[in-house]
Amino acid sequence: MRLVVLALVAAFSLSACGDGNAAPAADKEPPALGACRVLSPDDVAKPANSGAVVECAEQHTAETFAVGDLPDEFDDADYDDPDLGAWAYRTCSKQFKDFLGADDSLVMRTVVSWAWFRPTEKAWDADARWYRCDVVGGGEQSKDYVDLPTSAKGLLLGRPKDEWMVCADGDTVSGSVKVPCTEPHNWRAVTTISLGEAGDEYPGDRLAEVTTRDFCSKSVGAWLNYPVDYDFGYTWFHQAEWDAGNRRSVCWAKTDQ
Template identity: 65%
Template sequence: MLRSAGLRALAGVAVPAVLVLSGCGASEPQGENADPDQVDAVETPELGACRVLTPEDVAAASNATATVPCGQEHTAETYAIGEMPDALDTAAYDAPEVSDYAYRTCATKFEAFLGADESLAMRTVVSWAWFRPSEEAWAEGARWYRCDVVGGGAESTSYLPLPESAKGLLLGRPDDSWMVCADGETVAGSPKVPCTQPHQWRAVTTIKVGEDEEEYPGDRVVEVTTRDFCSDSVGAWLNYPIDFEYAYTYFHEAEWDAGNRRSVCWARTPD
């Protein structure tokens, strides 16, 4: 959607949160190159392990893809592991509270691992996935979680190779090869690419629409709040030109319930 607004143009599109989440329910096999020792493992996974994961792997609740040396090409790195709280000992395998705990934990640790604040973490081409034990291991009492940084996002059809370690990847002024841009006439439906590749839109700022403890304010409030902020924010980022175009991506109640509170502002620029 593109419509004029005085000397500006804006495009509003509703999209899910940019973070990548594992799906619910078991999936077999657990990766194209599954390690039999990991398939029903009760023990907590290895921190810092690297793997070659695909979007199909990330869509599964569990993953047992064999690890590779981090000096070799890989698309995923395990940046956080741990045991879920005792309160989840009796939780069902696909209980919402299990996903809620993993979301909060992995999202917070993702930012710390990359050296990014919440806004910057939402404007990078890398994202995160989380995995739980297999259903069989869960039945045996396994309650671990595994958070992996992956070289792509929710719309990726394949993942980019990561450096030997992604720790501190966004510290200082991040390289454009790790920042997200969109290559198309509109942000919605356009391929999301690193900003070193040809593009027409760049994600430049974000806005926090509500606080953690607040109830969802409704679709209209989220959109209007996002639109008004992005109009001013993108104009300032572009140094107040007479004419400019901007877009915004915002969320709905399902993403709010999962913990997302931020919308993203996009500037139309090939730079």
């Protein structure tokens, strides 16, 4: 989730492409729905991507699950308009849940995430206005992405496999490496808490953290079946993530694996 939110507020550094000032024709047209690609975290950090499409039966780390034209309100928008990022967050996150077959809590606890792309800056200046949402096999702290199945559609339906759930390997949750739960780990993301509704104002850092901590203390205890002693952690987010649309914090249970 934080990977997605940080992408909304990051500064953009673009390299020149095409011939002269003209954008390649391919950059002006919306990409294909269902296309698979081999993307890296460096690719996802950029606002535009024209990576080669591969057969989905082959190894790949990204699959396009939503494409379309941007609303008319962005016809005259700047390339890095923050309202565009907020719109993409709402649009891609909803379709991400539908595509994976997950609810709000589950998508916060999966090792996969999503990224969105727009046309290149030259294509944007030539009035190209489309978006592309990709599911990717990793998150913010991933150095490399894991391979996805032939299609990630319905990946989290029913009881998801541990290879698609997120755990953490480190002494504390904060700053630890996030890994699939099939790999060695010290922490598992087990529950989430909603801190507000879509139209609510940000409650402030202190209240957001305290509310998360108190809930996670009880929630993790229940998840562990109320042991006498247990350790728990929590991940909560700040104003920027709230403004982008995130309303949930994540609770982590200390494990022996």
